[in-house]
Amino acid sequence: MRRRDFLRLGMAGGAGLFGARNARAVGRVLHDPPPSPRTTPFVQALPVPPLLTTVDPFNAECTPPPQSDPTRLRFYRVIAEERLVRLHPELPLTRVWGYRDANTPRGQYPFLPGPTFIGRSQEPIVVRHVNELPADHVGFGEPSSTVHFHGGHVEARSDGFPEDIDGFEAVVMRPGESHDYCYPLLDPGFSTGEPDVTDRPSTLWYHDHLLDFTGANVYRGLSGFFLYFDELDTGSEFAGLRLPSGEFDVALVLQDRRLDRNGQLVYDGLTDHNGFLGDKYLVNGVIQPFLDVKRRKYRFRLLNGSNARFLGISLTDRDDRVLPYDLIATEGGLLAAPARGQKLSLLSPAQREEIVIDFAQFPEGARVYLMNRLEQEDGRGPRGTFEDPELVRHGTRLLEFRVGPTVDDPSRVPDVLRPFEAIAQSVIDGARRRTFEFERRHGGWVINGEGVDLDRPIARVPRNEPEVWKLKNGGGGWWHPIHIHVEFMHVLKRDGKRANRVEERDGMAKRDVITLGPNSEVEVFFLFRDFPGPFVFHCHTLEHEDAFMMARFDIV
Amino acid sequence: MSRARRLWAALLAAPLLACHGAEERSVSAPPSPFEPIPDVALVTQDGRSLRFYEDLVRGRTVVVQFFFTDCQGVCPLSTGKLLQMQELLGPRLGRDIFFLSITLDPAHDTPAVLAEHARSVGAGPGWTFLTGAAEDIELLRRRLGVFDLDPAIDADRNQHAGVLVLGNDKKQRWTMRPATLPAGFLNEAVLRLAADPR
Numbered sequence: 001m002r003r004r005d006f007l008r009l010g011m012a013g014g015a016g017l018f019g020a021r022n023a024r025a026v027g028r029v030l031h032d033p034p035p036s037p038r039t040t041p042f043v044q045a046l047p048v049p050p051l052l053t054t055v056d057p058f059n060a061e062c063t064p065p066p067q068s069d070p071t072r073l074r075f076y077r078v079i080a081e082e083r084l085v086r087l088h089p090e091l092p093l094t095r096v097w098g099y100r101d102a103n104t105p106r107g108q109y110p111f112l113p114g115p116t117f118i119g120r121s122q123e124p125i126v127v128r129h130v131n132e133l134p135a136d137h138v139g140f141g142e143p144s145s146t147v148h149f150h151g152g153h154v155e156a157r158s159d160g161f162p163e164d165i166d167g168f169e170a171v172v173m174r175p176g177e178s179h180d181y182c183y184p185l186l187d188p189g190f191s192t193g194e195p196d197v198t199d200r201p202s203t204l205w206y207h208d209h210l211l212d213f214t215g216a217n218v219y220r221g222l223s224g225f226f227l228y229f230d231e232l233d234t235g236s237e238f239a240g241l242r243l244p245s246g247e248f249d250v251a252l253v254l255q256d257r258r259l260d261r262n263g264q265l266v267y268d269g270l271t272d273h274n275g276f277l278g279d280k281y282l283v284n285g286v287i288q289p290f291l292d293v294k295r296r297k298y299r300f301r302l303l304n305g306s307n308a309r310f311l312g313i314s315l316t317d318r319d320d321r322v323l324p325y326d327l328i329a330t331e332g333g334l335l336a337a338p339a340r341g342q343k344l345s346l347l348s349p350a351q352r353e354e355i356v357i358d359f360a361q362f363p364e365g366a367r368v369y370l371m372n373r374l375e376q377e378d379g380r381g382p383r384g385t386f387e388d389p390e391l392v393r394h395g396t397r398l399l400e401f402r403v404g405p406t407v408d409d410p411s412r413v414p415d416v417l418r419p420f421e422a423i424a425q426s427v428i429d430g431a432r433r434r435t436f437e438f439e440r441r442h443g444g445w446v447i448n449g450e451g452v453d454l455d456r457p458i459a460r461v462p463r464n465e466p467e468v469w470k471l472k473n474g475g476g477g478w479w480h481p482i483h484i485h486v487e488f489m490h491v492l493k494r495d496g497k498r499a500n501r502v503e504e505r506d507g508m509a510k511r512d513v514i515t516l517g518p519n520s521e522v523e524v525f526f527l528f529r530d531f532p533g534p535f536v537f538h539c540h541t542l543e544h545e546d547a548f549m550m551a552r553f554d555i556v
Numbered sequence: 557m558s559r560a561r562r563l564w565a566a567l568l569a570a571p572l573l574a575c576h577g578a579e580e581r582s583v584s585a586p587p588s589p590f591e592p593i594p595d596v597a598l599v600t601q602d603g604r605s606l607r608f609y610e611d612l613v614r615g616r617t618v619v620v621q622f623f624f625t626d627c628q629g630v631c632p633l634s635t636g637k638l639l640q641m642q643e644l645l646g647p648r649l650g651r652d653i654f655f656l657s658i659t660l661d662p663a664h665d666t667p668a669v670l671a672e673h674a675r676s677v678g679a680g681p682g683w684t685f686l687t688g689a690a691e692d693i694e695l696l697r698r699r700l701g702v703f704d705l706d707p708a709i710d711a712d713r714n715q716h717a718g719v720l721v722l723g724n725d726k727k728q729r730w731t732m733r734p735a736t737l738p739a740g741f742l743n744e745a746v747l748r749l750a751a752d753p754r
Contacts, residue, residue, distance in 0.1 A: 139727070271701040272589070274705065442715075443703065443704055
């Protein structure tokens, strides 16, 4: 083994070992959980969870809006269950929770991530989620559930509200119960005759959202992808934008986990107030896999599915040299134009970025990697600041690409993707302004001084009226990725100035999770449309969310 | 956790410290959340000596409040919530659900003081007030996650965390809720945690 390998193993081997070096360790609780068992990287192929299949129509509890085309309605049934999966060939089977297509018999779905939804704009979906989690479950995780369609523009009862509250339809599924979710996949503004066709998502995901237990439940495995196509982003290399498609369009969920010596999940949500970090890196539910690729372009949809770990992803070669790629989308959908020559995707928990890598630039037989170049020792955040994160040269390799033979490549990455207008200054000037400060108080996390109270909205937001929200990090050195449901945000300013990074530039990109680094303050623009009712916004460091950093807001 | 077990845990941790340079730990042998709940000795308002895990937690659903009788800050609020929950739970309190109020000021809150406090707030059966050795209570508090990440704030009893810790030992599931939540909400959380899967 070379020194670099020792370093890498050491970094992967246990956040606690590096505690003493961290001058910010004031007040940290020293857990020193034992490191996960060692595993050999890049010995198993990347799994690709299957696409969800339809079921016969059923009488749904929810009703798509009148603007939906009922002839195109598709029905799905998804089961939340406990199952055993193989995270790595050198480990015993791991007990996890995950979603499964109801059309697949129990015991025949070996993946950690749930099946992938394919959605098409204007084609409505109804999904019956069924909770078959074990009622007699012992250990972390609460077997009740709600399902949040993250990035979706849907009604309140279908959005995954975290708890049952007075005056609102029951949403929580106890074991044995189900809940129907309607996803009309209509453009925001549809209900007032002003659908915004430029405001479409691309890579969404679905995951548990139960109050107080989201961190534990998502950590156990309850998440999956939802990919959104339309006449521009067609899913075909011969129509629309002709982006890499089919087998060359690969969704990658990146997650950190910690395992005990028996290969079982280890988690602490009760005392790890900063946020829980794992020391094993999973891609699509297995530890450090490889993917055979052809010498052509691929589209990769990166999702940081970790509870608290921030990722700084670069494409690197055998010598850890950083290589460029094209950035084509954030979680807010396709960019107005590709950002070419990107070298870093800075992803907070729950953020997505889509990149196109052209493997034709490498010879057959080459090996290149997705590498995490951030160092993070606790849930506070990675080293450095958001504006200037500390990047390491020899980070942890998550995924190995093995370059194979040349093939034809009909795909394109055109110079124009999905253009949209930046918010006009006159609209910003006339917008209602609100400020939300995220900080720690009374042993928990608060927004504007209050911990979560789903009985009381922190704001009542009128539909179709411009809003500018100032989101402030109240200090203390923590990073907070803030997620607001229902609509994408336009980022107007970061720390008083127009946002620097291309993935935050209004007119270029939108987001649904915005990172507040230490002392960060951002201003974001919203127009809340179509769906009245209670929704939530919250920090997406799940241990912060579960320790009360969430607020209800009502669209009225 | 007994002294012997704590010493053993500290010895196990010592090689890790030696590898990367010893750091002064402000809390001696901080409890690991991956080990069982500490079984420290406590004394009730009636003067009975009990062990925290074996006698008060094992097999039960508990709501744990850290407070002290002179507290002017968040304690009256959380005590008020417990009173409302006592009403809502009725006979279940003391059957499978128990309230444990543990003092952060054992020097002042003797069993007699706790007994008077319990009587004056109207605490009924199933709600136990506890004191003990300061370092044992400290261990318990940290093990249950009731602490501030800023050691300066954490050292100030008057700014202690306004949370209630909920735990179901049979299910090995623990969580916490802010005491600022409506009592009904808190009660629902306790009932769900206590729910018998049958």
